[in-house]
Amino acid sequence: MKHLYGNAVVGQSGGPTAAINATLAGVIRGVKEQQGCGPIGTLYGMRNGVEGLMQERLIDLSAYFDSEEKLSLLEHTPAAALGSCRKKLPKVGENDAFFESMIAIFRKYNIRYFFYIGGNDSMDTVAKLSEYTRSHDYEMVILGVPKTIDNDLVGTDHTPGFGSAAKYISVTVQEIIRDCAVYQVPAVTIVEIMGRDAGWLTASSAIGRVVNGIEPDLVYLPERVFDMQRFFADVRASLEKHPNVVVAVSEGVRFADGHYVGEGTQTGATDAFGHAYLAGTGKALELAVKAEIGCKVRSIELNLPQRCAAHLASATDLSESVATGKAAVKAAAEGITRQMMTAQRVSDDPYTIVYEPKDVSEIANKIRYVDDRFINEAGNHVTDACCEYLLPLIQGEAACVFENGLPKHLIL
Amino acid sequence: MKHLYGNAVVGQSGGPTAAINATLAGVIRGVKEQQGCGPIGTLYGMRNGVEGLMQERLIDLSAYFDSEEKLSLLEHTPAAALGSCRKKLPKVGENDAFFESMIAIFRKYNIRYFFYIGGNDSMDTVAKLSEYTRSHDYEMVILGVPKTIDNDLVGTDHTPGFGSAAKYISVTVQEIIRDCAVYQVPAVTIVEIMGRDAGWLTASSAIGRVVNGIEPDLVYLPERVFDMQRFFADVRASLEKHPNVVVAVSEGVRFADGHYVGEGTQTGATDAFGHAYLAGTGKALELAVKAEIGCKVRSIELNLPQRCAAHLASATDLSESVATGKAAVKAAAEGITRQMMTAQRVSDDPYTIVYEPKDVSEIANKIRYVDDRFINEAGNHVTDACCEYLLPLIQGEAACVFENGLPKHLIL
Numbered sequence: 001m002k003h004l005y006g007n008a009v010v011g012q013s014g015g016p017t018a019a020i021n022a023t024l025a026g027v028i029r030g031v032k033e034q035q036g037c038g039p040i041g042t043l044y045g046m047r048n049g050v051e052g053l054m055q056e057r058l059i060d061l062s063a064y065f066d067s068e069e070k071l072s073l074l075e076h077t078p079a080a081a082l083g084s085c086r087k088k089l090p091k092v093g094e095n096d097a098f099f100e101s102m103i104a105i106f107r108k109y110n111i112r113y114f115f116y117i118g119g120n121d122s123m124d125t126v127a128k129l130s131e132y133t134r135s136h137d138y139e140m141v142i143l144g145v146p147k148t149i150d151n152d153l154v155g156t157d158h159t160p161g162f163g164s165a166a167k168y169i170s171v172t173v174q175e176i177i178r179d180c181a182v183y184q185v186p187a188v189t190i191v192e193i194m195g196r197d198a199g200w201l202t203a204s205s206a207i208g209r210v211v212n213g214i215e216p217d218l219v220y221l222p223e224r225v226f227d228m229q230r231f232f233a234d235v236r237a238s239l240e241k242h243p244n245v246v247v248a249v250s251e252g253v254r255f256a257d258g259h260y261v262g263e264g265t266q267t268g269a270t271d272a273f274g275h276a277y278l279a280g281t282g283k284a285l286e287l288a289v290k291a292e293i294g295c296k297v298r299s300i301e302l303n304l305p306q307r308c309a310a311h312l313a314s315a316t317d318l319s320e321s322v323a324t325g326k327a328a329v330k331a332a333a334e335g336i337t338r339q340m341m342t343a344q345r346v347s348d349d350p351y352t353i354v355y356e357p358k359d360v361s362e363i364a365n366k367i368r369y370v371d372d373r374f375i376n377e378a379g380n381h382v383t384d385a386c387c388e389y390l391l392p393l394i395q396g397e398a399a400c401v402f403e404n405g406l407p408k409h410l411i412l
Numbered sequence: 413m414k415h416l417y418g419n420a421v422v423g424q425s426g427g428p429t430a431a432i433n434a435t436l437a438g439v440i441r442g443v444k445e446q447q448g449c450g451p452i453g454t455l456y457g458m459r460n461g462v463e464g465l466m467q468e469r470l471i472d473l474s475a476y477f478d479s480e481e482k483l484s485l486l487e488h489t490p491a492a493a494l495g496s497c498r499k500k501l502p503k504v505g506e507n508d509a510f511f512e513s514m515i516a517i518f519r520k521y522n523i524r525y526f527f528y529i530g531g532n533d534s535m536d537t538v539a540k541l542s543e544y545t546r547s548h549d550y551e552m553v554i555l556g557v558p559k560t561i562d563n564d565l566v567g568t569d570h571t572p573g574f575g576s577a578a579k580y581i582s583v584t585v586q587e588i589i590r591d592c593a594v595y596q597v598p599a600v601t602i603v604e605i606m607g608r609d610a611g612w613l614t615a616s617s618a619i620g621r622v623v624n625g626i627e628p629d630l631v632y633l634p635e636r637v638f639d640m641q642r643f644f645a646d647v648r649a650s651l652e653k654h655p656n657v658v659v660a661v662s663e664g665v666r667f668a669d670g671h672y673v674g675e676g677t678q679t680g681a682t683d684a685f686g687h688a689y690l691a692g693t694g695k696a697l698e699l700a701v702k703a704e705i706g707c708k709v710r711s712i713e714l715n716l717p718q719r720c721a722a723h724l725a726s727a728t729d730l731s732e733s734v735a736t737g738k739a740a741v742k743a744a745a746e747g748i749t750r751q752m753m754t755a756q757r758v759s760d761d762p763y764t765i766v767y768e769p770k771d772v773s774e775i776a777n778k779i780r781y782v783d784d785r786f787i788n789e790a791g792n793h794v795t796d797a798c799c800e801y802l803l804p805l806i807q808g809e810a811a812c813v814f815e816n817g818l819p820k821h822l823i824l
Contacts, residue, residue, distance in 0.1 A: 016591050048596055078587050084594040171723055171819055175490050178821055179428050179720035182496040184460055189716075211816045300715045304601075308591035311583055312723060314817070394817040404623045405726070405806035407583055409590055 003039040004139060004335065006112025009058065012147075013049040013118035013125065014086065016079035017161030018168070018310040019321040020147045021410075023117050024082065025075045026325020027145065028065050033326070035062075038333040040113055045412070049085035049116075050125060056105060059412065073410040075318055076400045078310035081412045088121065089128045092135075099132045106138065113141045113332050117325070119148030119159070123340055123364040130338035130360060144340035144360045145328045147321075149307045151200035154368045155358045156342035160324050161307070163317030163393035166204035168309045169193060170394055172302060173205040177214055177246050186243040187296040188235055188289050191216070192262075192282030194306050196252040199223050199370045201306065203382045205248035207394060210387040217245045222252035223370050224379035226261050231285070232292050234380050239295070251281045251301075261285065311407050315396025320353060327355035351392035415451040416551060416747065418524025421470065424559075425461040425530035425537065426498065428491035429573030430580070430722040431733040432559045433822075435529050436494065437487045438737020439557065440477050445738070447474075450745040452525055457824070461497035461528075462537060468517060471824065485822040487730055488812045490722035493824045500533065501540045504547075511544045518550065525553045525744050529737070531560030531571070535752055535776035542750035542772060556752035556772045557740045559733070561719045563612035566780045567770045568754035572736050573719070575729030575805035578616035580721045581605060582806055584714060585617040589626055589658050598655040599708040600647055600701050603628065604674075604694030606718050608664040611635050611782045613718065615794045617660035619806060622799040629657045634664035635782050636791035638673050643697070644704050646792050651707070663693045663713075673697065723819050727808025732765060739767035763804035 010027045012020055024045075031043040045061045046053040059082070065071050074081060090098050105111070116126045126144035133140055146153050149165035173191060180189050193202040199221025209215040217238040220226060238245040253261045262281030282299030289297045320343065328341040339357035346352050374386035401408040422439045424432055436457075443455040457473045458465035471494070477483050486493060502510050517523070528538050538556035545552055558565050561577035585603060592601050605614040611633025620626040629650040632638060650657040665673045674693030694711030701709045732755065740753040751769035758764050786798035813820040 012594075016594050048594075051596070077590065079590040080594045083596070085596075167817060170817070172717055172721070174818055174821070175720040175722060176716055178489065178491040178722075179716050182424075182428050182460075182492045184463070184495070184497075208818055211818045212820075300717075301713065303712045304588055304591050305584055305712075305717075308587040309584070310587060391817065396817070397814055402809055405579060405582070405803065405808070406586055406620055406623045408624075409586070 004112050004141060005039045005041070006110050007042045007044060008040045008113030008115065009044045009046055009053065009109070009111045010061070010115040010117065011046040011049045011053060012080035012082045012084050013116060013122040014084060014148065015119070015307060016084060017147055017149050017307050018078045018164040018313045019161040019317050020117055021077045021081045022075040022318045022321035023145055023147055023160050023325040025071050026322035027115050027117070027329055028061055028071060029322065030326040030329025031062065034329065034333050040329070040333060044109060044111065045082045048083040049087060050089065051085040051087045052083065053105060054102060058109065064412070070410060073401065073408060075322060076310055076313070076398060076407070077409040078308040081410060086121065089125050092128055092131045099136070103136070103138045106140065112139065115143050115145055115328055115332070117145040117147050119146070119150065120153060120365065120367070123153070123360055126340065127360045127364040134338070141332045141335065141337040143328045143332050143337065143357070144363070145325055146340055146342070149201060150195060150198055152198040152368050153363060154366045155340070155363050157345040157353065158343060158393055160317060160321035162200065163314040163320070165201055165306050166207070166390055167314040167317070167394035168306055168312050169201055169204045169302060170207040171312060173216060173246070173248060174208050174214055176300065177216070180244040180246055184243055185296055186239050188239070188245045188247065188293070190247045190249060190282045190285050190297070190299040192249055192251055192299060192301040194302070195222060195250040197222055197367050197369070199250045202248050202250040203370055203374065203386050204390055206382045207387050207390050210384060210391055216248040218247045219381045220247070220249045220253050221370055221375060222250045222254065223375060225256045226253040227256070228288060235289060235293060249281055249285060253281060310398070311400045313398035313400065314394045315398050316393060318398050324355060331357050416524050416553060417451045417453070418522045419454045419456060420452050420525030420527065421456040421458055421465065421521070421523045422473070422527040422529065423458040423461045423465060424492035424494045424496050425528060425534040426496060426560065427531070427719060428496060429559055429561050429719050430490045430576040430725045431573040431729050432529055433489045433493045434487040434730045434733035435557055435559055435572050435737040437483050438734035439527050439529070439741055440473055440483060441734065442738040442741025443474065446741065446745050452741070452745060456521060456523065457494045460495040461499060462501065463497040463499045464495065465517060466514065470521065476824070482822060485813065485820060487734060488722055488725070488810060489821040490720040493822060498533065501537050504540055504543045511541070511548070515548070515550045518552065524551065527555050527557055527740055527744070529557040529559050531558070531562065532565060532777065532779070535565070535772055538752065539772045539776040546750070553744045553747065553749040555740045555744050555749065555769070556775070557737055558752055558754070561613060562607060562610055564610040564780045565775060566778045567752070567775050569757040569765065570755060570805055572729060572733035574612065575726040575732070577613055577718050578619070578802055579726040579729070579806035580718055580724050581613055581616045581714065582619040583724060585628060585658070585660060586620050586626055588712065589628070592656040592658055596655055597708055598651050600651070600657045600659065600705070602659045602661060602694045602697050602709070602711040604661055604663055604711060604713040606714070607634060607662040609634055609779050609781070611662045614660050614662040615782055615786065615798050616802055618794045619799050619802050622796060622803055628660040630659045631793045632659070632661045632665050633782055633787060634662045634666065635787060637668045638665040639668070640700060647701060647705060661693055661697060665693060722810070723812045725810035725812065726806045727810050728805060730810050736767060743769050
């Protein structure tokens with residue numbers, strides 16, 4: 001195997017998570033480990049993803065991370081320490097000048113390794129850059145490193161960042177269920193959980209079932225059509241069992257006609273990838289239950305803490321995120337390119353993961369939905385199999401460092 | 413001193429907190445400690461406060477809590493393990509039959525000690541029962557044990573439950589600030605925090621200032637009139653400094669005419685004490701900023717997790733909550749009655765608290781607002797003195813027990 005000697009650059013893109021910095025730390029660790037024996041020299045970080053790369057806003061991460069303490073702190077810092085962006089690259093063939101400017105920057109810094117940590121949209125960036133460099137004269141290794149709380153990337157058992165979000169959601173829903181149990185007055189509490197297309201995060205609200213038997217009464221995922229009349233019937237049936245009904249619902253649930261349940265209350269804005277900003281699925285259902293059933297109702301939108309609550313990160317997720325970053329560097333140093341590093345579950349008992357690169361063009365712009373076998377027949381809850389798939393991902397409590405009562409974060 | 417021999421009953425009332433069960437554990441511990449030498453026999457728990465008491469729904473807590481493990485688990489369980497209620501007692505003289513039925517139950521179980529753990533409205537219950545028994549023929553000891561995340565009881569340095577809510581808020585706001593920092597697009601994030609009348613919880617979002625210098629750009633409390641034009645000017649000035657503006661606002665902020673800022677979006681419902689249910693202060697400001705400034709805006713309502721996130725409870729708050737419960741029992745055993753147990757800060761350095769009973773009739777139905785010296789002149793932030801008052805209350809992380817990835821709770 002011919003080695004490609006040169007420097008590397010790493011970026012973070014898309015929505016932040018509690019674990020994306022752990023993946024970054026994994027890439028930094030990986031580069032440090034091969035230094036002296038491997039082909040990669042300096043590791044640069046691009047600020048704000050490819051946006052900052054195009055402006056040459058680079059930071060020498062090899063120099064900055066000169067201690068185990070800094071790396072460990074980075075692993076427990078939420079959000080993207082390098083900053084993020086939502087830039088969509090042009091299609092290959094439509095704006096070659098863009099790619100040529102990017103390659104000019106790579107040449108200037110002798111960058112031959114490109115690591116991009118992100119979700120679905122970021123893999124689109126990786127796929128396009130892979131495609132462009134394949135047919136143009138600049139040899140480089142390009143690897144996608146997955147991250148998304150949504151767990152909706154195909155080809156991988158799960159995505160780094162998801163386990164921590166799932167842990168935050170499952171713990172918080174357990175606490176909300178305790179809180180709701182104190183009164184005797186019939187009341188419905190609707191918890192709105194992130195997930196535009198896939199219901200993995202909402203499904204996580206039910207993990208308690210296989211741990212302590214405590215779970216929401218009803219769980220609605222975007223994988224099933226939402227029917228308001230069936231929902232009312234489900235809520236009424238739950239209220240007959242006990243007065244404190246807790247419902248978990250994905251922000252992305254839709255009616256049979258394709259309209260989002262929260263559409264009436266959404267902002268109408270869309271992001272650079274054309275995704276509608278949703279807000280208000282919980283609120284819409286709150287108002288509907290109030291009008292139809294007339295009992296006490298409230299809605300809770302878990303909102304940003306789902307993706308940034310590093311104080312409650314899953315230790316399993318953090319260590320896997322680090323391992324994914326390291327595995328990406330190891331693969332790159334071996335010349336593997338145009339791939340995304342995936343996690344394959346080779347055993348359930350004991351839970352065992354191996355890391356495996358897969359062609360990024362087979363991954364980008366696809367969505368991995370919650371499996372049919374994970375959703376109950378009535379479409380208003382998840383199955384035991386689903387909880388058992390999710391449970392290993394939330395194991396362990398991350399050793400977040402507190403100083404004077406507050407978590408310590410690393411700010412680059 | 414003449415001892416009053418008999419049994420005791422304890423109840424929890426009002427909104428749940430992450431620490432109200434620690435106070436209950438303190439009462440149980442206090443009763444256990446004096447058993448054999450003190451005047452109190454069996455400790456009963458009333459389910460759902462005075463509502464359950466009137467239905468004789470009592471549980472023998474002395475028998476149930478037969479192990480340190482159960483007590484410790486109770487201390488780390490959020491919400492009210494005994495259940496709660498929002499029942500308002502009749503005014504003394506208006507419905508003597510009500511009080512006589514209650515006293516009949518006390519006689520039946522030989523209950524001579526009444527401990528009621530709660531906030532402002534619960535102290536109203538304590539004050540009324542105190543007043544009734546003072547003038548009627550049933551000798552008993554009645555003590556209020558404070559609990560409220562709102563920290564708005566007069567006569568005490570702070571209230572059990574507040575420190576944990578303050579810790580949740582300060583940690584979560586730190587994480588939200590990290591999350592918001594990743595993009596370069598100008599954006600305003602409005603965090604709506606509980607507090608109908610007093611701004612203590614919202615003030616807690618700024619504690620980071622004296623720890624790591626990280627705090628929201630703007631903080632609005634209900635103690636100051638909210639002016640929309642001044643708010644717009646504040647936000648614009650903040651956006652000139654950096655693109656990621658974070659605003660903390662109390663749900664209870666009002667305009668000069670007395671209307672709540674969130675009133676347009678509130679439900680219109682009121683609780684048994686006539687308090688309006690507020691919802692939507694953050695949403696109202698989000699829409700206002702969107703219309704006026706036109707940048708990216710979002711609002712986050714921290715909602716129930718503020719009061720039930722036991723996984724992030726303050727160790728200081730939990731240990732003080734236990735101590736308050738124990739102090740109440742000790743005082744009761746000495747014959748002190750018709751008082752609420754308060755915490756007095758006798759030293760800032762080192763932070764030192766002593767427990768002191770105070771006349772409950774001087775406490776009930778009053779509100780302790782955030783001190784003037786704790787709010788800046790512009791009325792859009794808190795002072796260093798405020799952060800220094802708050803900081804000791806969030807110290808230490810509670811040793812929440814996790815089992816299989818989820819927190820373990822005690823269910824009575």
